[in-house]
Amino acid sequence: MAAPALARCMARTGVLPLGQAWGRAPRLPPSPLPAQRRAFSNNKVLVELDESAGVATMKFKSPPVNSLSLDFLTEFCISLEKLENDRACRGVILTSAVPKIFSSGLDITEMCGKSTEHYAEFWRAVQEMWLRLYSSNMVTVAAVNGSSPAGGCLIALTCDYRIMAENPKFSIGLNEAQLGIVAPFWFKDTFVNVVGHRVAESSLQLGSLHSAPEAHRIGLVDELVPEEKLKDRATAVMQQWLALPDHARQLTKTMMRKAVLDRLVAHREEDVQNFISFISKESIQKSLRMYMEMLKKKKS
Ligand SMILES: CCCCCCC/C=C/C(=O)SCCNC(=O)CCNC(=O)[C@H](O)C(C)(C)COP(=O)(O)OP(=O)(O)OC[C@H]1O[C@@H](n2cnc3c(N)ncnc32)[C@H](O)[C@@H]1OP(=O)(O)O
Numbered sequence: 001m002a003a004p005a006l007a008r009c010m011a012r013t014g015v016l017p018l019g020q021a022w023g024r025a026p027r028l029p030p031s032p033l034p035a036q037r038r039a040f041s042n043n044k045v046l047v048e049l050d051e052s053a054g055v056a057t058m059k060f061k062s063p064p065v066n067s068l069s070l071d072f073l074t075e076f077c078i079s080l081e082k083l084e085n086d087r088a089c090r091g092v093i094l095t096s097a098v099p100k101i102f103s104s105g106l107d108i109t110e111m112c113g114k115s116t117e118h119y120a121e122f123w124r125a126v127q128e129m130w131l132r133l134y135s136s137n138m139v140t141v142a143a144v145n146g147s148s149p150a151g152g153c154l155i156a157l158t159c160d161y162r163i164m165a166e167n168p169k170f171s172i173g174l175n176e177a178q179l180g181i182v183a184p185f186w187f188k189d190t191f192v193n194v195v196g197h198r199v200a201e202s203s204l205q206l207g208s209l210h211s212a213p214e215a216h217r218i219g220l221v222d223e224l225v226p227e228e229k230l231k232d233r234a235t236a237v238m239q240q241w242l243a244l245p246d247h248a249r250q251l252t253k254t255m256m257r258k259a260v261l262d263r264l265v266a267h268r269e270e271d272v273q274n275f276i277s278f279i280s281k282e283s284i285q286k287s288l289r290m291y292m293e294m295l296k297k298k299k300s
Pocket residue numbers: 064065067068101103104105106107108109147149150151152175176179181182183184274275278279292295296299
């Protein structure tokens with residue numbers, strides 16, 4: 001495709017390049033007007049904005065498993081950008097509208113049997129999602145209400161704070177190695193920044209999916225709460241974070257994340273080419289096909 005779908009959408013919606021988003025003026029506190037709620041939705045995400053609190057909730061609604069398809073990633077970025085540019089919004093809670101699944105990670109069908117152009121477009125969209133979320137000026141809280149492998153885990157790791165439902169059946173982790181693929185350096189860097197090098201090293205090599213209690217023990221999630229309390233707890237955490245002046249928090253976040261962000265920004269095209277040559281290998285395609293078959297067999 002001549003121009004990536006994401007770029008087209010961004011041209012349509014007037015989204016700012018990433019670097020400019022960083023230089024944006026600090027957010028103003030919401031005006032003391034009566035409580036106002038606004039909602040907008042597309043095929044993949046539902047956003048509800050509580051203007052009086054300055055907090056949006058973004059719910060993933062792409063059944064059966066909220067896989068991160070090109071369409072999902074595009075809609076996600078557009079919704080995030082809308083909130084980023086909305087002065088009434090200072091924080092966003094990410095959660096799922098699909099029972100038991102937060103997100104099943106990158107849509108494997110987008111990485112199987114497609115053209116080089118498609119792989120490039122898809123990977124740019126994955127990069128864009130991470131760059132925008134990791135550099136967001138808003139407070140970002142992941143309310144992880146279901147399993148969250150690989151790319152789903154990356155979304156949670158990219159937020160400022162993670163709260164997970166304490167259901168031991170829910171698992172989370174960067175399990176790429178189990179699929180015979182390798183998490184790229186910016187997945188790894190994000191993971192290391194949350195759990196530390198030692199835990200990340202073994203967890204990544206083993207492609208571990210951690211149960212909710214184990215994820216809490218290794219610091220992958222910040223707290224566990226009963227599922228029915230997840231929404232209230234995420235709101236309470238958000239209020240705590242929003243009690244601080246935005247400019248101080250935003251500058252601190254930028255300082256903490258800049259090196260990791262800059263690394264991908266500086267090597268973006270190289271990273272796309274690396275993805276294409278890796279994913280196009282017949283051995284990798286075979287691994288992914290076998291993995292998909294295994295998922296189907298598990299059902300029957
Ligand atoms: C140099 C760069 C190298 C490349 C780097 C690439 C980085 C990759 C990152 C990724 O995110 S790869 C994706 C990893 N994801 C997984 O391993 C999750 C796989 N899925 C599951 O474990 C389970 O589906 C689940 C999420 C735990 C849910 O289980 P449940 O029993 O509720 O549902 P299923 O019956 O298994 O699935 C329903 C339906 O959805 C399909 N599906 C599941 N996950 C994906 C996916 N990630 N992509 C595409 N499709 C997926 C599954 O096959 C079923 O389909 P049908 O059989 O109904 O057609």
